[in-house]
Amino acid sequence: MRPIRVLVAKPGLDGHDRGAKVVAAALRDAGMEVIYTGLHQTPEMIATAAIQEDVDVVGLSILSGAHMTLIPRVLDLLRDDGREDILVTGGGIIPREDMDALEARGTGRLFGPGTPTSELVEYIHNWFEAREAQTA
Amino acid sequence: MPQSFDALIADFEAGKMAALARAISIVENHRTGYDELMTRLHPRIGRAQRLGMTGPPGAGKSTITNLIVQSLRRDNLRVGVVAVDPSSPFTGGALLGDRVRMEAVALDPGVYIRSMATRGSLGGLSARTAEVADVLDAFGFDRIIIETVGVGQTELDIARTADTTVVVLVPESGDSIQTLKAGVMEIADIFVVNKGDRPGADRLRNDIELMLGLRRGATSANIPAHHGIPLKTFNPIRIARDAARSENPEEWLPAVLGTIASKGEGIDLLLAAVDRHFRYLQTSGGLKGRRRNRLKNQVTEVVAERLRARLWEDPDTITWLDTQLDLMEAGTATPFSVADELLSRSGPLLTGVKP
């Protein structure tokens, strides 16, 4: 099976990238191809990168509280270009009720602080395998 | 969501970026239908100029590529970039970090960036990269830049799929001519010594020119070998520089340039040298030669791929081969006789025509 391609992105003005880099390294160690966008990305930059790279997953790391604006914007942009099939996941400082709202809006599972990276890796693997089984 | 091919091609021809991305994925992974896709794109391939950028990690290739792209965009040229990074041999994963260095052009609709991992293929990577470049070519990009890291054999092969290959070096990574891998000197059409403001940059440039000049000087019939060299008139560096600047060489001697990418310096001269090289390729017939080589290589790849799929994935062949093992052990057959028999049995299999 080909490697899973993941875009790890830091939307917004928040500059704390330790979490995003730890996740990127963990996904690489789990055999995935990870494209890291760098800091201070607008939703437009993230969607463009996701589509050009034809990734399977977009992982967003937000600690600034701007998730209710930025994450839906990314979802909309992906949908506008016909790529609502891309899994949008992520985490950071997102209260439980906002996670519920975002998941209802169309993201995959979102993860809070302290989540072991192995859990994220397992989630992506399971999602990918289920999708491959569906389209096979 | 799987799309029908017609819909995909229609979107592709309409210039939709998502369709281009999808097409590249099909080609990169040799998914079902990839050969049909490539066949349909074939007539559109051949317009773009392909530039290869290679060199050791930390040399500043991505920074230079970023600047090149910005300059090309100012001339209204559309640019596709393929950035290749190594996969981990242990985990199979990869951190593809070239895109992040090209943020300045991230939202420019005239620029497309695709990150690829080497995926540990023993050969085959350069073929895949060439095919991805073909897709970008068919889409209509004027320039395609293929950026790879390192100067290993795979990277050298990738560079060969370009029309012009630029090798970027830096003084502080301990590069000296002696430590460069064999093959680098041969594949470079242009050398760039980046971080020109660091100590050792000038010396590295001189060393490269010396080597090139010596090579050119040594092949020149007029210069006597060994003790007979008239040192006063034999100036390898001069030979190198003159040859590199010549507009109508019979043979291309690689230009040796300096840049300070962090300050944006030297990029214009680099692009001028690339253009000069391309003109040389056109007038000397070299361009046609390279492209024909690419096509030939592609045929070889496809044949090997089909052979593998048709022969080695055929259960009957595998079964038959197993029956030969006892004979080989007993000595009544050898691997050579078995191979010959396999080939003569496999005619219909190989042609894909059922008996």
Next chain:
Amino acid sequence: MTTAEMLELDRLREEVAQWRARFDAATKRNALFANSGHVVEPLYTALDIAGDAAAAEVPGEFPFTRGIHPTGYRGKLWTMRQFAGFGTAPETNARYKYLLSQGQTGLSVAFDFPTLMGYDSDHPRSEGEVGKCGVAISSLADMETLFEGIPLDKVSVSMTINGPAVILFAFYVAAAEKQGAVAAELRGTIQNDILKEYMAQHAWVYPIEPALRLIVDNFAWSAEHVPLWNTISISGYHIREAGATAAQELAFTLADGFTYVERGIARGLDVDDFAPRLSFFWDIHNDFFEEIAKLRAARRIWARHMRERFGAKDTRSLIMRFHSQTAGVTLTAQQPMNNIVRVAYQAMAAVLGGTQSLHTNSMDETLALPTEQAVEVALRTQQVLAYETGVPNVADPLGGSYYVEALTDKLESEAEALFTKIEEVGGVVRGLETGWLQRQISESSSRQQWEVEQRRRTIVGVNDFVTDEGELTIPLLKVGAEAEREQRSRMAAMRASRDDALVKLRLAALRDAAKTDANLMPLILDCARAYCTLYEIRAAMEEVFGAYREPVFF
């Protein structure tokens, strides 16, 4: 050493050997007995600090290991300075008044991300971010509102701002002017430590050299006009939070400090003219004794280098004054009440380490900005420490402890070794350009992450003693979109009422001056007084300086 002392040590050596034998033979728990950098010994004795000069030290005397004031905390308690800010200026103004009424003794401003990055609240990049992580300040008008009813000549204010720091400082000085306060009486701090931004926090605006120029401009200008103001808070907090070890935090922060001193001297300033106003900011992490030793080592190293390397003569140039904050990175989202306990232990370490000023985190900060109730507990933590535990009664009470002195020495020598390495890679600025510093931090961070995931380091409630909580049941502060809407109308009103011609004139003057090497502070202040916005002022300089492009290092 006398013969009696030598014999004493020999006897001790024997005792320790016997103890060692018994220790080795006994059963031991399986755990990681290490601080941020090393495995620690199970026992420290006089042998570990034999010959140590520190034994003869007193507080208030060079090299100040035991403290910068002879009076310890008997002269003055540390300032209880809780970092706060959210929403718009009026809301934060209310929170400041509440905190002052509850006994907080200094103010500390938290700005929102757009402000931190130099964007106005109504800039497109600010969408969704206004007021979420701090207060939105886009002009002098907002700064006036922020301190409405709070006399700036009586209260000391610390502002956590870096990339656009000099601009916010100008807003502050102009706001104080409007209140009728005298600049020479203003007390406070701007963080303005750009080197650690490139290294760790990533809230930058300009490239390295222009950024350093602005910092030195401020050293020179403030020395003359706002002499009681701390022009910089050289920070280890963010470096540590990014994953560095204590030794790295110590060394990289001090190396940053030395770089600023070098730049000030290169400008032609006398070191004793600006060094007295340099201050520091340390992280207070989990390992209790390591943090105390780190702070003691920091004071000692700073004093020695300032005197021996930079020739500083004024005592005020030699003493390291610092603010501390309990480590945000140690807080957990799971079982948040545990955070109150963590913060209490960390606060005690800060005080035993002699901090001049302290912020204690609130228990809910992994999830949101703190509620009023949560921040009250955090403040009470400091007050209990100050008034009930007896800890501030004695200066450097752990001085002479075998463990703490040995650890202080060890951290000092590790820092010195790292200084040498930094010199080898070409200094701090080269280290940042090549990514060497960032990679050191990244490696430490990965190692710690691995230790946690392998459960070699226990985090209570996260990888051990886990409860099946389900939902979090403490109330959280919510900052909604109203802040953004309100800011937009405030800004529209401000733009409508200001003198546009004057705005253009001031910005042009600033832009032109930025091309020369004139001190830009007076021109930035002029822009502030004319109600130029944060982004307008930032952009004027950006036209000349350019913007910083992040070199990504893993």
